[in-house]
Amino acid sequence: MATRSSARRDTGVHTRSFTGCATCRSRHVKCDEGRPTCSMCAYFDLPCAGYKKDVFFDTKNPESRIRFRRPLLTEEERQRMSQWLVSTAPPKSTTRLLSRIDEESERHASCSDDIGLVYGPFGVFKVRQRQDECSSPLAGESLPLQVVEELESEDTSTSSPPQDISQILETLPMASTFAQWSPEFMQSLLEQPEQGLTPTTPDLLEMIMDQGHLATPSIIMPQRDYQLTTFVPTSYSPVSPLTSPSITKSIPQDAVFLLKHYSSTVISLMTPLRHKKTPWHILFIPHVKDCLAALALGEDLSHASLCTFFGTLAISAFSLGGVSQSETWLDQAQIYLQRAREHARSMLITAYDIPKPAKYKSILMAILTMVQVSNFSGNRHQAEEYFLEAEKFIRLRGLERKKSRKVRLLHHCYVFERMFHESIFICGANSIQRRHVRRAIESSGLSRCSVDGLSFRLYKWQNLQQEMLRVRDREEGENDLHLERPGLFSATLYPEIFGVPEPWILLLSLVIRLGVEKDGAEQDPGGSGLNLKDYISRAKALEDYINQLQRPSEMAIASATQQSLIDRHILENMLEAMRHALAIYFYRRIYNLNASMLQEKVVKVRDCLIQCQCADSSVVHGSASFIWPAFIAACEAEDPEVQKSFATWFDTSARRSGLSCFSQTLGSVEKIWEEKCHAYGKSVTWLDLMRRTGSQQQGLVF
Template sequence: MSEWLTSSVPPKLAYHYLDEIDEQCENLRGFHDVRIDRGPFGVFRLIQHSPQHFIDPVSEFGAQQNPAPDLGLLLYDDTFAVESDGRLSPTTQALTNAAFDQSDLAPSAGYCSLPPDSSRITEIFDSESMDGPPGFSVPLKAPDTYLFRFVSPNPHASVIAASSNIPANAVFLLSHYSTTVINLFTPFRHTKTPWHILFIPHVKSCLAAIAMREELDHASLCTFYGTLALSAFSMHGISQSGSWLEEGKAYKDQARQHVRIMLSTAYNIPKVSKYKCILMALITMVQVSLFSGNRDQTECYFLEAEKFIRLRGLHRRKSRKVRLLHHCYVFERLFYESTSVAKTNSDQRTHVIKAVESSRILVYGQDSPSFRLPCFHDLDKEMERPKGQEEGENDLHLEQIGDFPGTLYPEVFGVPELYMLLLSLVIRLGKEKDGVEEFGMRTTSSLKDFMAQAKAVERSILRMHPARYTAIIQRSLRHHDNQEVMDNMLTALHNALAIYFYRRVYDLDSTLLQQRVVAVRDCLLRCEKADPDAVCGSAGFIWPAFIAACEAEDAEVQASFSDMFIKVAQKSGLSTFADTLTDIHQVWSDKSNANVTWLDVMRKKTI
C-alpha cells in the first residue's frame, strides 16, 4: 500500500501537483464552497463553507487560470470528504513537510534562526534595522488621519488587520504613480503594460480593502506601501518638500516590515499568499530601493526575487500574467547586473545558489543561477534555433542560445529578446573575465575558447541592425505610442551594447568609442524631440545614456548627457538619476588625470 501511495505521486512532480491544487483554489470565488478532491484517499480534499458576508478586495486580481489537466491522479468519491477551516493541523502539516521534504525548499522561512555568520540576506532580515516602535506618525497636513499601526513581526502570521484609516495623501500618491512614476518602467504610453494590468489594479484593490477595514496579506500590503513610498520619494524630488521625504521613509519602513514577514512564510505549504502577489511585492521593493539609490538593498531584493522564482515559479504552469512579472524582473535584473561590480562569490549570491541547488527542482531551470558563460560553437547558427515553450519560459536569465517566438520583451519594453540575450552574454563574458583577473577563480574555458566566444558575440552585436526589428515592435504599439521614439531607442541600445562590450570585455581606449557615443547621444535627443517624456521612460533609455556618457570625451557631448540626466531627475523627482550623474561626473574627472573607467569608479564605491 505504501509503495502504491508513493508511486502515485512521484517526488519530482509533488510540487507540480500541489501547484495544480493551489491554482484550482485561486480560481474559486470566496463566496463559493471549496471542493478539492485530488490525491490518494482524498487527502487534498477540502470542503469549506465561506462566511456569508465576505468580500474579497482582490478576488478579481490575477488571470483566471485554465483548468488543470488530468495528471493521472486518482479521484475518489465523497466518502472521505471532511470539513475544515482551511488550515492544516500541526500534525498534518508535519506529515506534509516530511513527505515532500519541505525543509529543502523553504530557506527563507529559516533565516531568522540562522547563526549570525550564515549567508542570509541581511538587509531584509536584519532585526536591528527593521524593528521599530509599535506605532508612529509622520507630521503631515492632517496628522490625525495619518496614523499607522506597526505590525509585530510575527513570522507565523498570515494576515493582519488593515489600518482603520486610509493613509493621508494615498489617493493623490497613487494618481501620481499612475501618471508620472510609471513612465520610468516602460516606454509605452498605452494601458496594456504590466503596471496597468497588474500593479495599479492590485494597489487600488488594497486601498479599497483598507478603506473597508478588510484583511490583507503581507505581500499585498508590501506592494501597497512600497508603491506609496516610491510615489512620495518622487514628489519630494519634484516639490523639494521635506514632508514628502519623511512620508516616503515611513511608507518604505512599512513595506520593509511586511516584506520581512512575507518572506518568512513565502515557502510554506499551504500557501499564505499567491505567487503573483509575492512576486509583485519583491519587484516593488526592487524598484523602491533602486530609485532611492540604495544599491545594497536593491541587490538583496533582486536575489530574493530570483530565488523565489526559481523555487516556486519555474516548475509551475505559467499564466500570461505570471510571465509578464517574470519579464519585468529579468529586464531590470539584466540591466542592473550589467553595471554591478559585486563579487560573484559573495555570501548573498552563494546563498541563493545553494538554496536552488539543494531544492531538488534545479532540473526545471534552463539556466544557471551564477551567470556562467554557456558553451557555443556557431553562435549565429545557434541563435536561429527555435526555443520550445518550456525552455523559453524557464531560461530565466537568458543563458540558452536560441530564438523564443513566445517572448514578451517587445510587447512590454519595446526591445527584441535578441538584444537582451546579447546583453546577457556580454555580462557573462565580463564575469568570466573578472573571475580570472580579480578573484583568482578557475575559468571554465581556456583563453583561446574565451576569445573565440568573445569574437562571436562581437560579430553578432555588429551585425545586428535595429531596422530588422521594426515590424516586431510595431505589433506592440498602440495609438498613444511613437514609432520614431521606439526606432531611435533601439538604435541607441544597439550602439550602447557595442560600447558596453568593448569596455567590459576588451577594455578599449575611450577614443575608439566616440563615434558610437555620439550616435547614442543623437538618438536620445531625437527621442526627446519626438516625445519630451520619452527619455524619462524605462531602462531602455537610461542605460544607453549612462554607458555612453561615461565614455564621452568631448565637452559638448558631456554637456548634452548632463542635461538629459538633469531633466530626468527633475521630471521624475527620484534621487537615483542625480546620483548617477554624480558618478558620471566622477568618471569624467578621474579620466582627465588617469586612465580610469566607470568600472573603476563603481568598484571604488563598493570598497
C-alpha cells in the first residue's frame, strides 16, 4: 500500500481530496466529477452539493509541474459567460481584429520572437464598448453588451490597429511585472532605458494570490525619477472578467504594487530575522491578499478587514513616498490612512458586540496595523490611542480564551511595541483615555483574567535573581500581558519574532514600573507607594541584573537567523545596542545620572548602529527595532562628533526606509541637544523636555 501511494506521488496524480463534489468529499467517496451533478450522488440518491468556487493547487510534490484546480464558476455561470463573450464579438469584428493581430505579429516578428499581445483579459483581443453598456452577466439576466459600430464602419484597407491598441503596443517593450524587478535589473534599466523590459509575464497567480484567489493585473509602467534612482508605477488596474466596472473601480489601482513593496521591504524593517514564520508572513500578508481577492470578486468585507487592507497600503505608500521623495505617494498614503481610520472607527464601535462582527484575529490585526502606521508616520499620540484600544480588546476578548499560536503571535507583537512606547510616552500615564479603558475593563468583570495589574505598577518581588529563575506556567506566561512578574516562560515567541530574549523585554518593563513608582512618590510623598528603602533596594537589584545581562549564545543566534554571517552580525549588534541602551535608560530614568558618566555606553550604541548600517548597504533588517536604542543613546550624546554620527544614522535610515519616524525622531533629539547648549552645564534629558513641553502637544517621538 505504501508502494502504491508513493508511486501515485511520483507520477504526479493528485489525491481525491483536491477534487470531487462537496458531497463525495464529505463522505470520502471517489467522485467522477460529472457536470452539473456527479453520477455517484445520483446512484446513492443524494443531493449533489456541487463544486466550490476555489482554486487549490497541489504542492505536495514539488518535482511535478502538474497542478489541479476547480473552476471558479458553476456550470450555469460558465455557460452564461460563454454566451456573453460570444455576443460581445460579432463575426465581422472578430475576423477583423484577429487579422490585425496577425499583421501586428508579423510586423514585430523581426524585432523579437517573444511576442506578448495584451488585447484583453484573455490575451486575445479587446473590443471597445459604449459607456451605457451592461456590466456583468453574473449578477442575473443582463442584456448582451453592444459593440461600438465604428469597428464595423472602419476602412478595411488600413492595417493599423485602433488608437488605444497602438498605444498599448508602443508600451509593450517597457511592460513587465514588478515581480521580476530586482534592484540590479532596475538600476541597469535606468542607466540604459532604451533597452526596456521584455513583455514576458510570470505566473501572477502565485505572485499575487497564493491563497486560492485570482486577480489579473494590467501592465505596470515604470517612470524615471531624475532625482533618485527608483521606480514609481503610474497605476495598477486589476482587470477581471468576473467583476463589474463598479467593482473594479473600488480596488486601489496600485494595491498589488504596494503589497509587493510591503512584502519585500517594509516587513524587513520590523524584524532582523528573514524566516517566513513571522506574524507578517503568517497573518498580515495572507489576510491582506485575501482582502484584495475578495474585492476583486465583488465580495463584502468587514470593517476590520478593510482597516487592515488600507492601513497596510498606507504604510507601504509612506515608505515609497519617503524613498522616492514623491509627493504623489505621500498624498496617496494620506488617502489610504484616512480610509483606514474610518474603517477602524466603525470597527471599534461594534468590536464587542454579540454575535461578533469579525474574528478576534481580524480585529486585533486591524488595531495593530493602525499602531504600525501611526508609529511609522511619526504620530505617537495617535499610536497611544490605538495601543489602549488594543489593550482593552485583548483583556476583554483575548485573555479568557484558549490562545492559538497565531493569537499569541499577535499578542507578542502588541507587547513588544507597547514596552518601547511606554518607556518614552510618560506624560499621558494618567490621561482620560487610560482611565476610561481601566474603568471599562474593571466594570466588565474580566480583569480577573489578567495576571498583571491594569496600571504599570511594580510587582512586590523581593529577590530579583531568584524570581527571574522561577518557571512560569502557561496561564501566567500568556496572561501576564505587560510582563509584570519576573520569571521564565519557555513558550515565549519574542526570540522567534524579533530575535530578542524575553528577559530583556521583562527588564525594560520592570524599569518602567519602578519609574512609575518614583513619579508617584514625587507627586504624592505621603502616598502608599514604595518607601525610600524599598525603592533603593529594588533599584540596586535591577542595576545588578542589567549589568550582568548575558547575550544569547552564538549557537542561539545562528539558529534564530538561519541566514548569512551578515544577518548574524546585524542581530548581534542590535542586541548589543539594546543592552547598552537599557542600561542608559535605567540610569537616567531611575537614578537621573549625569550624562557625562554615560558617554562610554553612548559611544558603544553608536558603534553598533554604524556597524549594522555598513554591513547592509540596503535597508537594514530590523531597523525599526534600532530606533529605540538610537533615541535613548543619542539624547545623552555630548561630543559634537558623536552627535553628528547619530544624526547621519537617522538620516540614512530615513532615506533607506522612506519612513518619517526616523527623521522626526532626529528632530526630537536635536531639540534636546539644543536645550543642552542653552542649559549652561545643567543636565537636560528627554524626560525634562517631555515634562516641560508635554508629549501630547509637541509630539516628541522616537
